[in-house]
Amino acid sequence: MSIRSALTFGFYYGWSSLRRGLVYSILVMLMPLSFLFIFGILSISSATSEFSSALLPYALVGGFISIVAGSSLETMSDGAFLRIELKFQDLIIATKMSMAEYMLGLGISNAIFAMPGIVIYAILASFFNIFTPITLLVTILILVVLTLCTTAMAFLLSTIPSHSRNVWGLTSILSLAFTIIPPIFYPYTILPKPVLYLLLISPATPAAVFMQGLTGLAPFDVNMLYVLLAETVIYFLIAKRFAKWRQD
Amino acid sequence: MIVVENLQKTYKDGTKALNRISFRVDKGITAILGRNGAGKTTLTRILSTQLLPTSGKAYINGIDVVKDADRIRESIVSIPQEGKPIGLLTPMEHIIVYLCARGIREGDAKRLARKALNDLDIIEEADKVADDLSGGTKRKIFVAMALAAGADTIFLDEPTTGLDPLSRIEVWHAIKKIKGTILLTTHYVEEAKALADSVILVDSGKVLAKGKIGNLIRPYSRLVRIEGIKTGKKTFKLGNLDISYVSKKDANKYIGKDGIVIRNFDLEDIFIMQGAEGVEKERNDGREDYVD
Structure with a gap:
């Protein structure tokens, strides 16, 4: 696999698009910022202060997960748009670039779109002393793995629909299922175990549970790191096997 | 190659x-x-x-x-x-x-x-x-x-x-x-x-x-396509359009007639002559008559 061609594609497609239009980047940080805003407002009121103040750190930590998972999920819309509307995927198939490199390039481009949001959340997190240098480093690694895992899943799904309109709907549904329902903005400990296990299908869940433990917000569960790593390998292999590239 | x-x-x-x-x-x-x-x-x-x-x-x-x-x-x-x-x-x-x-x-x-x-x-x-x-x-x-x-x-x-x-x-x-x-x-x-x-x-x-x-065109170089009428040995129907192929000499009598269009033989005529999908052959008794 040539990382160089993936990096070049990811850089040009991501960076050039980002500096000419920030809309996507703002879009992926809107939802976590909205949660932060709501919890912040509610924490001022005496009636809801205790509850909301307790949730504020979760919204901060969850914001990182939400931005990265949300932007990686955009690979689905992006991949489908490039394939169906622009025929860009057809152009690439007939080159030396492999499906994995193309997928990685899309993931890198979407990670670039996540950067402004990550910077904003890093500044906010520094105000609240959420991270130590070690936990910050581990967080960055978790976010990289989460990007790879979500990108693989999103790319696989991008190759299935034959109409762009279906992709938009699917992206919205998955965004809800994968970045709002999982315990990203609330403590995972309040979930019944069977529900938590069910939600592990979203890579955002093990990432969020691990991060909540890492930052001392909830009990630490190192197994969630293994779950995330296993999911990354599984989703990547499934994408490699089932994503439509050279067609039958 | x-x-x-x-x-x-x-x-x-x-x-x-x-x-x-x-x-x-x-x-x-x-x-x-x-x-x-x-x-x-x-x-x-x-x-x-x-x-x-x-x-x-x-x-x-x-x-x-x-x-x-x-x-x-x-x-x-x-x-x-x-x-x-x-x-x-x-x-x-x-x-x-x-x-x-x-x-x-x-x-x-x-x-x-x-x-x-x-x-x-x-x-x-x-x-x-x-x-x-x-x-x-x-x-x-x-x-x-x-x-x-x-x-x-x-x-x-x-x-x-x-x-x-x-x-x-x-x-x-x-x-x-x-x-x-x-x-x-x-x-x-x-x-x-x-x-x-x-x-x-x-x-x-x-x-x-x-x-x-x-x-590809040379064998038919003496032909012209007439649209809007059935005439001669080679007639076809494309949708509702009658198409006939006649020699240039025979086509002269149709010049200026209402609803009739005369065109030089071109590549698309090979599709018609070869009976491409959607073309209905009415009469077509071989191209040999027209080969130079």
């Missing part, structure tokens, strides 16, 4: 896109001319390793396109039908990304991209985003990719569909600058005539005729 032997493609829904098609293409520009749905894009996608055939063989420079796709990809460029540039990227960035996907280093890609854009006279638009470019220039980005890649075999799938007449001429001029074996699909007769050294006429996944354009 491209060699296609009994290539067949049947899609999962039962559509037979290619029906044991065989031909050989040498260096230069060859146009695959056919209507929408004739199988042109399916053929291009198979030859450019994007789609697997149901059966049959195809080789590019002796390399099997099915078994050795990775090797084929090193020597081909395939510009897809209705391919559009990415709106927020510039022509320069498009070519760099494409060349890097082909395994060329970024520094070399920049140099090759600049040269290709210069050769196609769009260097001044190298750093404008694609959304701000004209339709013709957008298509030229793809031609520039093919030119910059320096590939041996190039597939251009309907490269000018949707362009205005002047933009088409510009793109044709650009295509002529590409060297190598070029397989161009089109449904425009004038495009095939403007660009191609030889043509392959396809319909319903089959080859109707192939050869140099002049050689």
Whole structure:
């Protein structure tokens, strides 16, 4: 696999698009910022202060997960748009670039779109002393793995629909299922175990549970790191096997 | 050189896109001319390793396109039908990304991209985003990719569909600058005539005729097409339109008559004479009468 061609594609497609239009980047940080805003407002009121103040750190930590998972999920819309509307995927198939490199390039481009949001959340997190240098480093690694895992899943799904309109709907549904329902903005400990296990299908869940433990917000569960790593390998292999590239 | 032997493609829904098609293409520009749905894009996608055939063989420079796709990809460029540039990227960035996907280093890609854009006279638009470019220039980005890649075999799938007449001429001029074996699909007769050294006429996944354009038309050179009347030994129906082929001498009596149009024999008439799909033969007793 040539990382160089993936990096070049990811850089040009991501960076050039980002500096000419920030809309996507703002879009992926809107939802976590909205949660932060709501919890912040509610924490001022005496009636809801205790509850909301307790949730504020979760919204901060969850914001990182939400931005990265949300932007990686955009690979689905992006991949489908490039394939169906622009025929860009057809152009690439007939080159030396492999499906994995193309997928990685899309993931890198979407990670670039996540950067402004990550910077904003890093500044906010520094105000609240959420991270130590070690936990910050581990967080960055978790976010990289989460990007790879979500990108693989999103790319696989991008190759299935034959109409762009279906992709938009699917992206919205998955965004809800994968970045709002999982315990990203609330403590995972309040979930019944069977529900938590069910939600592990979203890579955002093990990432969020691990991060909540890492930052001392909830009990630490190192197994969630293994779950995330296993999911990354599984989703990547499934994408490699089932994503439509050279067609039958 | 491209060699296609009994290539067949049947899609999962039962559509037979290619029906044991065989031909050989040498260096230069060859146009695959056919209507929408004739199988042109399916053929291009198979030859450019994007789609697997149901059966049959195809080789590019002796390399099997099915078994050795990775090797084929090193020597081909395939510009897809209705391919559009990415709106927020510039022509320069498009070519760099494409060349890097082909395994060329970024520094070399920049140099090759600049040269290709210069050769196609769009260097001044190298750093404008694609959304701000004209339709013709957008298509030229793809031609520039093919030119910059320096590939041996190039597939251009309907490269000018949707362009205005002047933009088409510009793109044709650009295509002529590409060297190598070029397989161009089109449904425009004038495009095939403007660009191609030889043509392959396809319909319903089959080859109707192939050869140099002049050689294909020459046997019928004494004929003209008359639309709007049934007359003579060769009459056809295309939808509600009556079409007849008569000698130029016999056509004189129809000049100036209401509702009758007389045209010189051209490549599209071969589709009609060969009974392409949708053409109803009424009387057709052989072309031999008209061969010079």
